[in-house]
Amino acid sequence: MQRSTNRVDTGTGHVVVIGGGIAGLAAAHRLLATGLRVTLLEATDRLGGKLMTGEIAGTQVDLGAESMLARRPEAVDLARAVGLGDRLQPPATATAAVWTRGELRPMPKGHVMGVPGDPAALGGVLSPEGLARIAQERDLTPTAVGDDVAVGAYVADRLGREVVDRLVEPLLGGVYAGDAYRLSMRAAVPQLFEVAREGGSLLAGVQRIQQQAADRRQTGPVFQGIDGGIGTLPDAVADAVRAAGGEILTATPVLGLTRATDGWDIRTDTRVITADGIVLAAPAWSASTLLAAESPAASVELAGVEYASMALVTLAFRRSDVAATGALDGRSGFLVPPVDGRTIKASTFSTHKWQWVADAAPELFVLRTSVGRYGEEDHLHREDAELVDVSLRDLAEATGLAAKPVDTEVTRWIGGLPQYPVGHLTRVARIREEVAKLPALRVCGAVYDGVGIPACIASAHRAADEIAADLAGEIIATPTLVQGTRSEAGQ
Incomplete structure (x- = not known):
């Protein structure tokens, strides 16, 4: 039996953003500042994409991206606009090492x-x-x-x-x-x-x-974190979007896009939403499926984008146990060259790197390892306990750390990072050329202009500005940032 749908007419000046990662949220935030009405649709029950916080031994930590480039303004500006300016925090230490040729160097x-x-x-x-x-x-x-x-x-x-x-x-x-x-x-x-x-x-x-x-004479930190985790940024942007009148619907997968005489029909599993414009902030494979009927050429290009998967293993130790072994110094962590044949590819000593982690859990030492590179994803099929064990073995060999963790958390990011092989920017140009042939539809996200948070936000701003210009019939001035509900004092 087919499920019946109810077509919801929301009037003019309405843009639907498909995808609730940081790019989709930034696009919605930008569009609202131009005076357009916005509905954001996210297929899962959570916003933020690869930005996510969770708990380890009762302490909130990042389980996804943990920092953002501060030498580009987009991410820092957005954080300030949504009330997180007073929580921006540079690394307490950025002294990294390379574990190679049997030593930390x-x-x-x-x-x-x-x-x-x-x-x-x-x-x-x-x-x-x-x-x-x-x-x-x-x-x-x-x-x-x-x-x-x-x-x-x-x-x-x-x-x-x-x-x-x-x-x-x-x-x-x-x-x-x-x-x-x-x-x-x-x-x-x-x-x-x-x-x-x-x-x-x-x-x-x-x-x-x-x-x-x-x-x-560039001054200031190269990178910034946020007290409480980078994963708090999506919720702050979502709060700002809602406060400005935007609608956010989670657990609402989009099943199809169809051009209508007066805009677009967006079909979900429960209804059809009409819109004047669309920002497609979804991963390449999802965007490819949704564009298959309306832009076959763009769909084929997007289907060719490959992704790498990875896992993050977060470990919490008693700080006294770590200090007793003398295993860790003041470093922020270390990288591991693939040529050395280890399983982990990096480790971040979160307690050393981020003062807010050290302050939140003074009795703990929190660190994390990452596993998985493009073409080397067999490790990700291991059980969580195996990934923890192999991380502990590599850590012991690299640092001498012999302590046992008091808590562990394994986070898998399957298809987490789009790959940028030779010719990627030419592919992106072809995608945008084809998509631009559609009325008031643009794409944005990590696939296009960079995988870092500022690059994703810049991509979102470009898409939002072009949609707003399309709907206005002229190029509009850069909009004023929508302010969040959180004050700069963190209230």
């Missing part, structure tokens, strides 16, 4: 996504042969890059595979859970791509990037 300073400006800082991380290979770089002829090139392939050609395997891979793996030898330099590290296009020495190019940054 300081992360070399002065690099761009692992590509060094000063090879002298790489002793111990690279072998003598690897350092000698870097010394040959200035005598090499320029490497052609064309319209795009894989980060790993280019850096290996210029500086040798050791730089990629020991430094670039673990850093890019932390951002994309990807393979440096597949990832697009143009999409993932555009600064390096511009250097590569100029030709000449990569080392000299990295030094120029560093000097330009010094000349700009």
Whole structure:
């Protein structure tokens, strides 16, 4: 028996946002500031996507993304706009290490996504042969890059595979859970791509990037967290959306989109909602399905986007047990190059990195490990207890930590991170070109302009502004940010 649907006519100036991750929420927030009416539909019973808090030993912690780039304004500005400005917090320490060649070694300073400006800082991380290979770089002829090139392939050609395997891979793996030898330099590290296009020495190019940054005299932290967790940001944005008159419906999957004479019909499992415009802030596979009928070309392109899955293992120890072993120092954590053959790819010492975690649980030491890279997802099929055990074994070998945790939590992010292979930006351009042929429909999210929180928000703002302009029939001024219900004092 087919379920009957009720067609709900909401009038004009109405935009439906499909997807309740940070991109969808940011799009809804932006649209409301232009005076449009907004309904946000989220298929699951939770908002926030990969931003999520939970509890470990009774303490609230992030179980997804834990920080946001502060040198881009979008995420910090949104947090302030929704009343979280007084809760922004830089890392208490950002002294990271690399677990390689059997030891924890300081992360070399002065690099761009692992590509060094000063090879002298790489002793111990690279072998003598690897350092000698870097010394040959200035005598090499320029490497052609064309319209795009894989980060790993280019850096290996210029500086040798050791730089990629020991430094670039673990850093890019932390951002994309990807393979440096597949990832697009143009999409993932555009600064390096511009250097590569100029030709000449990569080392000299990295030094120029560093000097330009010094000349700009950038101050303030590179990254920011939020007291209580980055996972509190989606709820704060949702509160602001509701306060401004927006409607948010969770557990409401969208089953189809159909163009109507006066806009769009959005079919859920209980009704049909009419809208003048749509912002599609869903993962690529979902967007592909929803666009199959109205934009087959965009649907095919979206279906080709691959994803990596990963798991986070959060562990809480008695702080006295950790101190007794002398296992952990003041580091914020460490990265693990895949070439070393370990299971975990990184560990973050949350109690050291975030003062709010240390203050919230003074008797505990909280840390987490991450498992899973693109093409290496067998580990994710293990039971939770197995992932905890393998994390403890790797931690013990890396740090000497012998304490037993008092609580554990395993969070799986299946299909969590879209991959940006060579040519990704060209694919994105084709998707947007096809989608733009549809009336008042735009796409946004981690698939398009970057997987970081600021990039997702910027993508959402672009989509919202274009929809608003479409519906207004002209380009509109940048809207005023919608204020949240939380005050800057955290009330």
